[in-house]
Amino acid sequence: MDHLTTLDAGFLEAEDSDPHISLAIGGVAVLDGPIPQFDRLTEVFAQRAARFPRLTQQLRLHPLDLAAPEWVPDNGFDITHHIRRAALPMPGDDDALHRLVADIMERRLDRDHPLWECWVIEGLGRRRWALLLRIHHCLVDGIAATHLLTALCDEAHHTDRRVVRVSEQSPPPGRPNPVTWLTGAINTVAGLGATAANAVRGVLDIAGGLLSPSASTLNGPMGAMRRYVSAEVPRADVERICAHFDVTVNDVALAAITDSYRSLLLGRGERLRRDSLRTLVPVSVRSDDAADRPDNRVSLMLPCLPVDESDPIRQLEAVHSRLNRVKTSGQRHAGSAVFAAAGLVPFPLSAWAVRAFTRLPQRGVVTLATNVPGPPEPLTVLGCRITKLLPIPPLALQLRTGIAILSYADRLAFGVLADYDAAPDVDVLARGIEGAVARLADLTTVPHRSTPLGTLALVP
Incomplete structure (x- = not known):
């Protein structure tokens, strides 16, 4: 049997902890028409x-969590349970598409069937149509979900080239082995090795971040x-900003998110x-050769994005420095180590611990920002x-807003999912992201100098 890992099963526990959440992630593809016949689409997608065998398997749970949940074949698998269709009301604009996406994402997937759906959406204006793929987070993380989405496309079947690549935000190969770390920690009396000590500091940082209350209205x-x-920005603008200010794509995306949240x-x-x-920032620990494996391979970081800074250049620099500081603090390795350690204890104990954690009134983390290469x-x-x-992010653990970032062709797309009543102003985030990237792109044409503090300032 193929059992879920502690991390995979944790997403089920997080969903069970709140009757108002659905822990599915997803993506929306907007296509130029005319739309193919629905029966033909169903046949091709089947x-x-x-x-991907996982798409024809369902969950089997064990009483009292005596063993980890497992994936078993759905002997009555019927593709029509999973390929759905919907039509937008006139005039079929992007706002109508966004409303339908929100309606679909708020409903939970049926655990009596394989945990995914693909919606064929008709009636989008300008002779367009859309596909919405949503899949439970216990089955895949963002990179694996993107691989599944691209596997439904024509190119995946006409060429051997990879359509999903691991981006700069994935950690380098050779990350610390948590089992080795645990063994070393037990055997060390005089002190911990540098890597293990760094991971311990990361665990403490994460725990402190979760326990420190925030006064923000963004969680609850x-x-x-x-x-x-959703929002989109030209990839060329982002790359120009990266080259000019010597930062990463992730830095630019998070700086734009920072500025929009500030507004x-x-x-x-x-x-x-x-x-x-x-902010909860998931970090992939997935190797290149595991891009198509349906599971979760992520750690996390909890940086504080600098919404207190008004200047866009100083804001970008603060994001860059804070992310570097968090990376060296051990947070990125700590998440992997904790879940690897949980896998070494009997599942009933780890399941109880995860269940207790997901039911705590989490007040320290305000939002989610996840970046996936497309x-x-x-x-x-x-x-x-x-x-x-x-992209469509998940929402859970009292995070009322979440932002997913996905690169595709010559664009960088941002998808914002939010609680309906807590975020009536959510459009401010999408428009703010676009404005922030445009301002930074404009500033690449302005001379700058270094200040004694190491920050950047405009030349008067």
Whole structure:
């Protein structure tokens, strides 16, 4: 039997901890029409999905959590349970698409069947249509979900080239082995080795971040309804910013998110502090040769994004320095080590611990920002070109807003999912991201000098 890891099963526990959340992640592909016949799409997707056995398997749970949940064949598998169709009301604009996406994502997947759905969405204006793939987080992380989505496309079946590549934010090969770390810690009396000590510091940092209360209105109890909006920026602008300021794509994306949250929080009258936006940033620990494996291989970081800083250049520099500081603190390795250690204890004990943790009133982390590398070249489905590829993040643990970032062809897309009642101003985030990237791109044409503090300032 193929058992879920402690991390995979943890997403089930997190979903069970709150009746108002659905822990599915997803992506929306917007395609140029005309839309193929639905029966033809169903047939093709059934053939392509068959390459991934996990898509035809369902969960089997054990009473009292005496053993980890496992994946077993769904003997009554029927593709029509999973390929759905919907139509947008006139005029079929992007706002109508966003509302439908929110409606679909707020509903839980049926655990009596394989935990995924693909929605064929008709009626999008300008002779367009859309595909929405949603899949439970216990089955895949962002990179694996992107691989599944691209596997439904034509290119995955006409060439051997990879369409999903691991980006700069993935940790380098050869990360510390948590089992080795645990063994070394037990055997060390005089002190811990540098790597293990760093991981311990990371665990303490993460625990402190989770326990430190935030006064922000961005976290707290959630309702059952959702809002979804998206933003897109030219990849060329992001790359120009990276080259000019010597930062990464992840830095630019998080700086844009920081600036947009600053506008939203100021609009709500909140007092901005250094720790006002502690953010959960998942980090992939997936190797290149495991991109197509359906499971979760992530760790996490908890940086405080600098919403207290108003200058866009100083803001970008602060994001860059804070992320570097968090990376060296051991947080990235700590998450992997904790879940690896949990896998060494009997599952009933680890399941109890995860269940207790997910039911705590988490107040320290304010939002989620997850960055996933997408296909570098345009894709097609039955000859229809995908013009947009928009990510959908999960929401859980009292995080009322979440942002997913996905690169596709010449664009960088941001998908924002939020609690309906807690975030009526969520559109501020999408428009703020686009404005922040545009401002940074404009500033690449302005001379700068270094200050004694090591920051950048405009030349007067």
